[in-house]
Amino acid sequence: MRAVLLVLSLILLSASAGAQTFDPLTEYHKCLILAQTQPEEGWEEALAWQSLGGGEAARHCAAIALIKLGKYEEAATRLEALAQDSKRDEATRAEMLAQAGQSWLLARSIDRAEADQRLALGLMPGKPDLLLDHAVTLAEAHHYKEAADDLSEVLRRQPNRIEALALRASAYRYLNQTDGARSDIDRALELDPDYPDALLERGIQRRIRGDNAGAREDWLKIVQTVPKGTVLDEAQRNLELLDVKSK
Numbered sequence: 001m002r003a004v005l006l007v008l009s010l011i012l013l014s015a016s017a018g019a020q021t022f023d024p025l026t027e028y029h030k031c032l033i034l035a036q037t038q039p040e041e042g043w044e045e046a047l048a049w050q051s052l053g054g055g056e057a058a059r060h061c062a063a064i065a066l067i068k069l070g071k072y073e074e075a076a077t078r079l080e081a082l083a084q085d086s087k088r089d090e091a092t093r094a095e096m097l098a099q100a101g102q103s104w105l106l107a108r109s110i111d112r113a114e115a116d117q118r119l120a121l122g123l124m125p126g127k128p129d130l131l132l133d134h135a136v137t138l139a140e141a142h143h144y145k146e147a148a149d150d151l152s153e154v155l156r157r158q159p160n161r162i163e164a165l166a167l168r169a170s171a172y173r174y175l176n177q178t179d180g181a182r183s184d185i186d187r188a189l190e191l192d193p194d195y196p197d198a199l200l201e202r203g204i205q206r207r208i209r210g211d212n213a214g215a216r217e218d219w220l221k222i223v224q225t226v227p228k229g230t231v232l233d234e235a236q237r238n239l240e241l242l243d244v245k246s247k
Contacts, residue, residue: 024057031061039068056086060096067103076103080116094123098133105137113137128154132164135171144171162188166197173205181205196222196231203238216242 027049035042046054046062054061059082066075079100083093097120104113117134124130131150138147151168154161169184182205188198203218215238222235 024054027054028057028061031058032064035061035065036068039065043069056082056088063099063103067106072103072107073109076100076107076109076112076116079103083119090123094120094127094130097123098130101133101137105140110137110141114141126153126157128158128161128164132161132167135164135167139167139171142174144174147171148175160191162191162195162198165191166195166201169198169201169205173201173208194221194225196226196229196235200231200234200238203235207238207242212242 031042031045031049033042034045042065043062046058046065050058050062059078063075063078063082066072066078077100079096083096083100086093086096097116101113101116101120104110104116114134114137117130117137120130121127121134131154135147135150135154138144138150148168148171151164151171154164155168158164165184165188169181169188172178172181172184181201185198185202185205188195189202192198199218199222203215203222206212206218207215219235219239219242222231223239226232226235
């Protein structure tokens, strides 16, 4: 959704860049679908659109295709350049930088991810989505206190932001703030009893307290309901470790 809102803004710019023989919004939707589902074709579509005057929207679509192709560093570099060259408002450029940060994080370049996220927050201070992205990167770097601070600001603005509650619970656990970790995860699961990240974290907290049965219940629920992804992998790994220790 954030990508769609960003490019809708970009399209308004590219539509005025020159004569168009097609509707730019329709072209963007076509390009985005290809970029996400058939990224090689999406890449070619974006290049063709750019040659016809697609402007910033076409450049952005090309970067999305590169992310889907696993070319995270190139995508991030292109997004940084797009943010620097863009004539759009600060909110739009901040989103470009946020996406660059996400790409750097996928490339495991944590320092560059944080640098872009800090630039984005400089443009849009206090924006919850940007703070949440930054907190994820800080947690990856094991800077849990700083991550918790960002997440607390998110939750001050959006008290029911479930992703922030689950991630802050994890940060508090690493900081040995047991009560805060338990309170956050309980609140997250009140909002959504099936939220995978919260189930994973509650299972870890239960395991630490010696509640192996409760931990197993949470992790099995993830295995039974989540088709793929990092949360599923973590749940399966924790179940395997639990089984080894139980023998």
